[in-house]
Amino acid sequence: MTDYKLWYVKRDDGGKILEAAVRFYEGQMEDRLVRDANGESIQSIYVRTARLKKSELAHLGGKFKKELNGSDCKIYSEQDFGSINTDEELLLFLNDEIAKDLTRAVIPAQR
């Protein structure tokens, strides 16, 4: 399975999204202890097992940047997603991007 998380989203003072830095992972379902609003229980949850490297994201192309921890982070700009302002618009774009990975199943929340 695969999912993405965000490193940062940069906006101008009008709220337009200028750049988004995205972390891609692979993972699997595992039984883990969860403490949430319902108490403490063992639940089957998605657990990230590895951060995907630039070489594993060749299908996305484009620009990458290194984080402080040395991980590769995919960088998207207006050239990629157009003129957008909201998180919802960004996530719709990223859901289309992660769907380009034909080797892993995308987690349900990002399909």
Add this chain to the structure above:
Amino acid sequence: MANYTFYPSNDGEINKNDATTGWANVHDAASGSECLDTAVDALTSDNTPGTRETAGSDSYDIFRAGFVFDSSSIVDAETVSTAVFSIYTTAKSDGDNDGNDYLAVVSFNPGNVADFDVADYNDFGATEWSNQQDITGITTSAYTDFTLNATGLAAVSKTGNTILGLREGHDILNDPCAVSTTTRVTTTFSATAGTTQDPKLVVTTTDFIPKVIII
């Protein structure tokens, strides 16, 4: 001006519990009892931060939370003007509602930002870096915001990590919580699936305006 929303590279909680040994032994302990973080333990949610006393037995629990943000992408020439830290809470308990039942941002200095340890329990500061959020007024299933004050703003790094801690008021003030009370929130951590409930740090910057010298 620019606006950056950062998400954690690691976050988690360290707690200390010790049956029947009293508040001071738990509050001032050099090391915690348990540590769970996102990077190593896939922590999605936990009942932290907070304080608890169990059944009048002088048995206390203290829960502290830490968050690491890689903020090195802030343009060096920009000036950080404001920063707001936010957590998404799904539940709360406000047993000791005496005015010290609040949350506030403090410093946090873990030994390894990629893997928290029980030894980090003692690495949370007691100076408040933000406004206080009274647990009574916290809305669950929503974000709670903490606006960093001048001391907190000074900790926002343009070249490295910005590391924040979150503690409950009784813990910060070293004020034992009342007998048989639980005062804490349930926080969603960044191992959770999706991106809509992750802790976040929103930093606003002002542009560098060079001086123009006319000769």
